[in-house]
Amino acid sequence: MISLFPCLNDNYGFLLVEPDSGLCATIDTPDGAEIDAQLQKRGLTLTHILNTHHHYDHVGGNQFLKDKYGATIVGPKADAARIPGIDIALAGGEVFKFGAYDIHIIDTPGHTLGHCAYYVPDEASVFVGDTIFVMGCGRLFEGTPAQMFDSLSKLAALHQDTKIYCAHEYTLSNAAFAVTAEPDNNDLKRAVTSANALRDKGQPTVPTTVGIELKTNPFMRAKTPEILGEIRAAKDKF
Ligand code: ZN
Ligand code: FE
16 A cells, blocks of 8 residues: 655655555655554555655655664665665665565666665555656766666666655646647646646656657657757756
């Protein structure tokens, strides 16, 4: 079971519960107090923190939640030195046993060098941190276009129905750029219309799916690392 709730200005918090064992993870810790409140509201006890990367809006609540719940902190091996309180560092390709669930670690460098995603086949879901956003991708703060291209390719290879849980609600600003990158893409136009309708009602546009992003996301659709780099540079200036 997955629940999603807004945190900070435009982050999302996520709770993942494996029902047989009752294990409960937060994916990243944008706001420790808000995550704590959401746990209490649902009568859940936090057992794990799964971090995608070291940015403060993803690890800021680690210590507070670890102190309060004794939660085990799991994070990407490549970023272990920058994840506060990390207990278990995992490399891409490793599988973390979460009760009856297998959680697959996928290395997704680009936004940061140590970034990872968590793929949960039992929920047909992947938590991508700041790698993919609806109609967008993360800024290349540390990595290269080639690294982001590889990372997006790995996520694009998951089953099309896989739900993508992105860590920010950046959809409408991404949409404004995406339609300039692909003015003739009718799937994209439809996606923008439905995203506007959701946001008008105050609803999240997350999760999206691999299949939807392959039809609408200019970064997922870039055919080469060079093209991805050009689109990313254009978005940075947009
Ligand atoms: Zn970030
Ligand atoms: Fe972020």
